[in-house]
Amino acid sequence: MPFATLRQVLEAAREGRYGVGAFNVNNMESLQGIMAAAARCNSPVIIQASRGALKYTNLNYLRHLMLAAVELNPNIPVVLHLDHGDKIETVREAIALGFTSVMIDASHFPFEENVRITKEVCDYAHPRGVSVEAELGTLGGIEEDVSGHVQLTNPDQAVEFINRTGVDALAVAIGTSHGAYKFKSAPVLATDLVRTISDRTHKPLVMHGSSSVPADIKKMINDYGGRMPEAVGVPMESIVASIANGVCKINVDTDSRMAMTAAIRKVFHDDPTKFDPRDYLGPAREAITDMVESKMRAFGCAGHA
Numbered sequence: 001m002p003f004a005t006l007r008q009v010l011e012a013a014r015e016g017r018y019g020v021g022a023f024n025v026n027n028m029e030s031l032q033g034i035m036a037a038a039a040r041c042n043s044p045v046i047i048q049a050s051r052g053a054l055k056y057t058n059l060n061y062l063r064h065l066m067l068a069a070v071e072l073n074p075n076i077p078v079v080l081h082l083d084h085g086d087k088i089e090t091v092r093e094a095i096a097l098g099f100t101s102v103m104i105d106a107s108h109f110p111f112e113e114n115v116r117i118t119k120e121v122c123d124y125a126h127p128r129g130v131s132v133e134a135e136l137g138t139l140g141g142i143e144e145d146v147s148g149h150v151q152l153t154n155p156d157q158a159v160e161f162i163n164r165t166g167v168d169a170l171a172v173a174i175g176t177s178h179g180a181y182k183f184k185s186a187p188v189l190a191t192d193l194v195r196t197i198s199d200r201t202h203k204p205l206v207m208h209g210s211s212s213v214p215a216d217i218k219k220m221i222n223d224y225g226g227r228m229p230e231a232v233g234v235p236m237e238s239i240v241a242s243i244a245n246g247v248c249k250i251n252v253d254t255d256s257r258m259a260m261t262a263a264i265r266k267v268f269h270d271d272p273t274k275f276d277p278r279d280y281l282g283p284a285r286e287a288i289t290d291m292v293e294s295k296m297r298a299f300g301c302a303g304h305a
């Protein structure tokens with residue numbers, strides 16, 4: 001069975017000093033696109049579903065899509081991960097569905113409450129063989145942060161948090177932010193902080209908001225009738241530097257959305273008579289494969305299946 005836990009895949013990544021991509025899915029084509037990339041470059045892969053994805057796909061459709069991905073790729077370690085779980089009930093639901101890993105994100109609560117909720121999730125998940133990711137800090141661009149909203153992860157708190165909860169991986173706030181409109185110019189990430197937290201906790205660290213928002217894909221979207229405002233994402237050099245310092249899981253959603261959208265817009269632009277969904281979802285699926293493959297090679301997880 002190629003089902004893997006987050007713990008297995010990330011401990012190997014930490015040991016081997018590479019990063020593993022965690023890609024969000026909402027539909028069959030994105031899942032197929034990601035799995036084709038993993039197969040092509042012989043890489044472990046983390047497939048993750050947000051609460052929005054669970055709702056959109058209806059639990060059973062998602063469950064069977066994920067089972068198909070695992071069944072058809074017997075040589076690829078696949079982690080099925082709940083992204084940004086909000087409470088223990090959601091975690092229970094995901095585990096019942098067959099997820100091998102869950103994130104509990106209680107990072108918006110005060111520290112003690114985050115510890116309490118995260119520990120409750122670990123106590124539930126670990127005896128069932130399921131890994132847990134939690135988060136400490138508040139994401140956001142360091143230079144964009146005029147209102148003082150961003151809270152980088154505190155290393156002392158990270159050590160205490162891990163000791164008291166027993167989490168398998170910790171998402172850290174180091175200056176990244178979610179979505180397509182991250183930064184006005186190339187961000188400065190707190191890569192030294194990653195090194196400090198990694199050296200002190202000896203745990204795999206997770207980077208959320210790691211899409212690069214590629215300028216060429218955005219141009220393609222806008223050239224073919226889209227209207228995405230100017231903004232930049234996280235440059236690959238910054239991700240590679242963070243991996244060298246202890247980041248082992250890299251979360252990507254926005255770049256897949258953009259790759260898919262650009263491909264679909266191009267089909268409709270080039271031939272407005274098209275109406276068979278396979279004619280645009282097929283190219284969208286290929287665009288995801290290309291994007292994911294290039295990330296797997298850059299993160300260093302290619303060849304580590």
Ligand code: G3H
Pocket residue numbers: 024050051052053083084178253254
């Ligand atoms: O971090 C959030 C992910 O990009 C998932 O987004 O909640 O819209 O599915 P979503």
Ligand code: 13P
Pocket residue numbers: 024083084177178179180207208209210211212251252253254255
């Ligand atoms: P992006 O919006 O940068 O793709 O981040 C995705 C993410 O962190 C999912 O948890």
Ligand code: NA
Pocket residue numbers: 107108135136137138139
């Ligand atoms: Na947070």
Ligand code: ZN
Pocket residue numbers: 084178208209251
């Ligand atoms: Zn996230």
